[in-house]
Amino acid sequence: xxxxxxxxxxxxxxxxxxxxxxxxxxxxxxxxxxxxxxxxxxxxxxxxxxxxxxxxxxxxxxxxxxxxxxxxxxxxxxxxxxxxxxxxxxxxxxxxxxxxxxxxxxxxxxxxxxxxxxxxxxxxxxxxxxxxxxxxxxxxxxxxxxxxxxxxxxxxxxxxxxxxxxxxxxxxxxxxxxxxxxxxxxxxxxxxxxxxxxxxxxxxxxxxxxxxxxxxxxxxxxxxxxxxxxxxxxxxxxxxxxxxxxxxxxxxxxxxxxxxxxxxxxxxxxxxxxxxxxxxxxxxxxxxxxxxxxxxxxxxxxxxxxxxxxxxxxxxxxxxxxxxxxxxxxxxxxxxxxxxxxxxxxxxxxxxxxxxxxxxxxxxxxxxxxxxxxxxxxxxxxxxxxxxxxxxxxxxxxxxxxxxxxxxxxxxxxxxxxxxxxxxxxxxxxxxxxxxxxxxxxxxxxxxxxxxxxxxxxxxxxxxxxxxxxxxxxxxxxxxxxxxxxxxxxxxxxxxxxxxxxxxxxxxxxxxxxxxxxxxxxxxxxxxxxxxxxxxxxxxxxxxxxxxxx
Numbered sequence: 001x002x003x004x005x006x007x008x009x010x011x012x013x014x015x016x017x018x019x020x021x022x023x024x025x026x027x028x029x030x031x032x033x034x035x036x037x038x039x040x041x042x043x044x045x046x047x048x049x050x051x052x053x054x055x056x057x058x059x060x061x062x063x064x065x066x067x068x069x070x071x072x073x074x075x076x077x078x079x080x081x082x083x084x085x086x087x088x089x090x091x092x093x094x095x096x097x098x099x100x101x102x103x104x105x106x107x108x109x110x111x112x113x114x115x116x117x118x119x120x121x122x123x124x125x126x127x128x129x130x131x132x133x134x135x136x137x138x139x140x141x142x143x144x145x146x147x148x149x150x151x152x153x154x155x156x157x158x159x160x161x162x163x164x165x166x167x168x169x170x171x172x173x174x175x176x177x178x179x180x181x182x183x184x185x186x187x188x189x190x191x192x193x194x195x196x197x198x199x200x201x202x203x204x205x206x207x208x209x210x211x212x213x214x215x216x217x218x219x220x221x222x223x224x225x226x227x228x229x230x231x232x233x234x235x236x237x238x239x240x241x242x243x244x245x246x247x248x249x250x251x252x253x254x255x256x257x258x259x260x261x262x263x264x265x266x267x268x269x270x271x272x273x274x275x276x277x278x279x280x281x282x283x284x285x286x287x288x289x290x291x292x293x294x295x296x297x298x299x300x301x302x303x304x305x306x307x308x309x310x311x312x313x314x315x316x317x318x319x320x321x322x323x324x325x326x327x328x329x330x331x332x333x334x335x336x337x338x339x340x341x342x343x344x345x346x347x348x349x350x351x352x353x354x355x356x357x358x359x360x361x362x363x364x365x366x367x368x369x370x371x372x373x374x375x376x377x378x379x380x381x382x383x384x385x386x387x388x389x390x391x392x393x394x395x396x397x398x399x400x401x402x403x404x405x406x407x408x409x410x411x412x413x414x415x416x417x418x419x420x421x422x423x424x425x426x427x428x429x430x431x432x433x434x435x436x437x438x439x440x441x442x443x444x445x446x447x448x449x450x451x452x453x454x455x456x457x458x459x460x461x462x463x464x465x466x467x468x469x470x471x472x473x474x475x476x477x478x479x480x481x482x483x484x485x486x487x488x489x490x491x492x493x494x495x496x497x498x499x500x501x502x503x504x505x506x507x508x509x510x511x512x513x514x515x516x517x518x519x520x521x522x523x524x525x526x527x528x529x530x531x532x533x534x535x536x537x538x539x540x541x542x543x544x545x546x547x548x549x550x
């Protein structure tokens with residue numbers, strides 16, 4: 001065993017000596033390649049590993065003020081948590097596995113403080129607060145809660161709410177209504193719709209007692225007063241304006257869809273202006289007409305007929321004289337119980353008793369009556385104007401683009417289509433105009449969206465791929481072009497002892513076996529080439545000796 005342990009260091013020393021001898025036999029170029037290439041390869045590999053293993057940081061907080069950012073960074077440094085700062089310090093990023101844990105830790109410390117503080121501010125109330133301080137804390141908490149509610153909208157990045165709540169007064173004349181102002185910062189490329197603005201206004205007004213919706217102002221990050229567009233100088237409210245814009249867009253889209261297949265979507269521009277009548281018209285008519293002259297056409301409502309018969313009263317009559325003035329005779333009572341009558345004179349004819357007859361007829365006729373209730377629709381189109389611009393037609397003449405305007409017949413056809421598409425009405429004094437003008441291509445290209453290779457996402461992806469490709473090419477070059485030849489030369493077997501070659505070296509190299517010469521004559525140059533391929537070390541030694549002799 002002792003002999004084995006003693007032989008191992010000796011074997012290691014012998015191998016080290018052999019490597020040193022082989023390294024010493026290397027040319028200066030290969031020795032330099034090994035001394036520089038191997039450290040460079042290690043450095044490139046380590047850099048690639050570090051770059052590929054760079055952890056992906058995620059957002060911890062965004063939209064921070066300088067004060068909050070500094071406090072949070074100090075807390076992260078104290079807790080030895082890796083972090084990164086972006087967007088000028090307003091965004092702090094941490095490793096993805098620690099996002100939620102760090103948020104909970106910082107929340108326990110009350111960070112961030114300058115952000116939207118809600119009613120949790122009331123949890124830290126202490127003894128000795130004055131009424132004014134309590135009111136200020138309540139107002140801050142209410143503003144923070146409203147800001148949080150507004151930030152929950154998908155299009156809002158951040159929001160701030162300012163409430164102006166006056167002090168209550170015992171005098172009615174000195175009482176003031178509260179007001180509110182809302183500042184919203186939108187996400188890139190997002191806008192608030194009219195319904196969303198109205199929702200924010202009603203949310204704030206409903207959260208503060210006696211706050212009217214008209215006393216709430218909503219402003220975006222550009223300073224545009226969003227809540228002031230409820231009415232325009234013409235007296236239209238937001239709903240009416242939205243209806244007008246929607247109707248104009250529908251007419252414009254109808255023209256574009258109709259004319260684009262003819263001239264191309266890039267060669268057409270159309271605009272439609274509509275004058276709408278939003279006034280309300282209600283009319284009630286009640287018309288009476290007499291009946292026709294013909295009784296057959298008359299409409300009888302009711303008819304009443306009455307007839308009465310009354311006996312005539314008794315009257316004295318006769319020839320004036322003594323006979324007519326003579327009183328009647330003595331009345332004889334009838335024995336049959338009938339009425340007392342005077343016997344008719346002999347030879348006289350009986351007369352019917354006299355009667356009075358009354359007859360009344362009442363006929364009521366209907367009158368013609370027409371009741372009409374008219375309510376005209378709101379938003380009636382009073383006048384419509386459409387303007388269409390068509391680009392010149394471009395054709396190639398002798399390899400050069402030539403722009404030619406559309407003919408009058410083509411413009412007339414397009415105008416006829418537009419007239420039918422918008423429902424042209426001459427009584428409303430509608431107008432349709434179609435002209436052909438060459439477009440400014442430079443301006444169109446300037447306002448067009450950048451190409452996909454100019455997009456930030458594509459640029460970042462190309463940069464990452466380029467860095468990885470450069471690192472891979474550097475590694476391959478160092479391995480194949482620098483280190484591999486040197487290692488191959490280093491691990492090559494040691495050359496045999498140099499033969500005593502002087503000037504006779506070429507003669508010996510040119511000699512060929514006698515037997516091979518006798519069998520087949522061979523070109524001396526081919527013999528030298530074959531010998532050099534079979535014995536490269538010998539040839540190298542001979543050439544080195546020649547160079548040294550020179």
